[in-house]
Amino acid sequence: MKKIVATILALSMIFASAPAVFAAPIKIGISIWSSTDTLGSECKRIIDAAAKALGIETQWVDQAHISEQVTASAETLALAGCDGIIICNSASAEMGSVIKTCDENEVYVAQFFRVIDKDANPDEYKQASESKYYVGAVHESEFDNGRNLVLILASQKGCRKIGLEGWEPGDATFLGRWAGYKAGVEAWNSLHPDDKVVLLDPQYGRTTTDTGRATAEAIIDANPDIDALIVAGGGGDTLLGAIAAIEAKGLTVKIAVVSTDFLPDLDAKLKSGAMAAESGGHYADPFFAFLMVYNAVRGKYATKTDGFYDMVFPYMYVASPEDYAKYAEFFTGNALPYNEDEIKALADMSYDELAAACAKLSVEDAAARHSK
DSSP: OHHHHHHHHHHHHHHHHOHHHHOOOOEEEEEESOSSSHHHHHHHHHHHHHHHHHTOEEEEEEOTTOHHHHHHHHHHHHHTTOSEEEEOOSSTTHHHHHHHHHHHHTOEEEEESOOOOTTTOHHHHHHHHHOSSEEEEEEOOHHHHHHHHHHIIIIISOOOEEEEEESSTTOHHHHHHHHHHHHHHHHHHHHOTTSOOEEOOOEEOTTSHHHHHHHHHHHHHHOTTOOEEEEOOSSSHHHHHHHHHHHHTTOBTTBEEEEESOOTTHHHHHHHTSOSEEEEOGGGHHHHHHHHHHHHHTTSSOOOSSOOEEEEOOOEEEOSHHHHHHHHHHHSTTOOSSOHHHHHHHHTSOHHHHHHHHHHOSHHHHHHHHOO
């Protein structure tokens, strides 16, 4: 009996002296519309790099921006033992259920490519502000993005009648971009009353190549005199379908196409005239949300019950093959804007330092760090 007791005591001392051996790694879940389409696969590439550098376990759920799947994804990831979640929801109203799930399961959550609008969704905004587990949001200025793309079409490409293809009615990001498109039109028309731009009401192409193509065909058939088409986003596949529709109708170059979400062959599309301009480069957006949640889980970023972290990520714009070549060197193929040592350094920054690094990210920033 003494030997048994001694053995038990010895084992307990061994276990107690080396807790790190048995400690589970931090686990972060990623709820995304698609981890395999053009934009989603780039998001996965940089998050996988971050997870490897920091020793974080990940679990992915693709939810196709379908509301019931978005809300269910939070439940799935919470039940899977995630310490935190980053999520790209569709409508802001979905966040009410997501935050409730995270509060109940004590799981930290941050949004990427999205933020809850205080005026449009006051209940969800209040809930997010008061939640101990809602960390915050990383997003772009969609209004500025939309405005800039319309002004590129009007001033640089000479377009005057613009079709608009969204992906999901009521999507928070699309609504922000649409407001920017309209503001760009208003700004141009106020300065050029005798040379006005017309923006058509949006039609919705969902998030697949087939639906994107069918919607573009319908827009063109109903408005054969358009000289531009904005494909607002949706992950990239919607844009590929729209480009295919335009090519099939023999209207490449005649219809200037702009979009948000860089394609993997954007340089070729710009050279051929299939694309006139693009905003994007923002696949690092979820990377910063990932680091925010990571730091909340390990207690480095204190969460608030009267507000949340709000990080704005900059868009990059390309309107020529030369523009894209500069971007491609540091952001595409096997290249990432941050290497392993830089990822580790970013993960140890304060929130203010991380937000400053996020706002600074650009082709010039990456070149300055990696061309030495």
